[in-house]
Amino acid sequence: MSTLFVAWQAPSPTRAWFPIGRLDASVDRHDYVFQYTQGALQAQERAGFSPLLAFPEFERRYEASELFPLFKNRVLEPNRKDFAEYLNWLDLDPAHADPIEILSLTGGERQTDSLEVFPQVRKMADGTISCRFFLHGLRHVSTAAQQKADTLTEGEELQVAIEVNNPATGYAVQLQTKDCHLIGWAPRYLVADLRTALLEHATITATVRRINRMGAPFARRVLIELRGGVPADFEPMASKEYSVLPV
Template sequence: MTPKTLFLAWQEKDRRQWFPVGRLDADVSQPEYRFRYTGGARRARAEAGFPLLVEFPELDEDYRSTRLFPLFRNRVINPGRPDLKDYLRHLDLGHEADPIEILAANGGHRATDAYEVFPKIEGDADGSFSCRFFLHGWRHVNSEAQERLERLTPGEGLYVTLELTNPITGFALQVQTVDYYMIGWAPRYLAIDLAMAVAGEPDRYSARVVRINPQPAPSTQRVLIEMRGRWDGYEPMNGSDYLPVVG
């Protein structure tokens, strides 16, 4: 099985800014797990007072284990839960999904902390890519947009557009319906990489609804979206925020 890479993002409380602060490299077939802080953690400490995790107390340490670290393991549903099948269906996953696939899909969100998990986007040889994410911020759009969100259907096409005047983050990626209702945003930690595809070749990307999960599904897993596009000469998630502090 091919090793997979996930990033850990932390949200600063006051301005709600997201920072990629850690990198998990996982090979579940061995099993081998490796966690390192990234340059984003160093920047988050300087700009927003990011507290290092109790489980990973040293910024320049290379943490390795044959078991998934508790920080991540606690964000995966217990396989003995009676609602496991429903939960995996909300994520558009099959029953054979491993913990890393679940984390990549569910975002690792917990109401008790300010962290999320997202997979490294890998481009193909021609620069094409696909990624999935749950819609952010849909509870903060106007009532007309929320009513439109209720009418979304699986497979429905969407627009992803640049927003340069977001009052919280300044720069953001809006998600709109084809009839121009702004229903929310792409996750902030994906915005720059996805914007490179939208701005570079706007006629060569697409977005669609994968699933709509009504209650009692968590609000953070309400609308699952897939975006496809292509980068020309651009390598995603390769800036200083994503590079490990230690090699």
């Protein structure tokens, strides 16, 4: 099964993010399960989070044979005339793309709430991790950096660096061109694990997988693939906040 986590952003002034839920899904078998995680209790204690209307009880296992509306409504409808272009931006094959893959790349963001979804990163049998995401923060870098990003080519390698004084998040993971131009950041959900892995001398590389220019919003311009070997005792997304609540 594929796994997505759900993150909730607290209101001002903290605007902190908490992983509050987990969706396990098998599209082929029509099997979907949602459960809250320990992060939901942390969010409740620290920022007043309440259970989502779609899932009103913390300690309950929700099961369905179709994707829950909370998630389904965050994916563009296949009958939209721009659906093919949408999948093209995501570098997905229309013949095989499913809603979980789409959500993994888009985050399912909506202007009407404070939720975001992201995929579970798993360590493979060979001791490596890999994930794909769109470059974050391109609209917030300098004009010169945006112009530099416009010259990126598919297959180009980028540098991965830990930032320790990001004004919004404290720690962050920067993505830079080989000549050290900061062009954006990795998603916030990767920061803690990447920081830990890099401090333990993991070898993490970033590669430009797709460039979308004509008509694509900033959030869909540059698709990145992150790969790397990590220490034997390192397991991504294994902290307490990701563990599901008992039923």
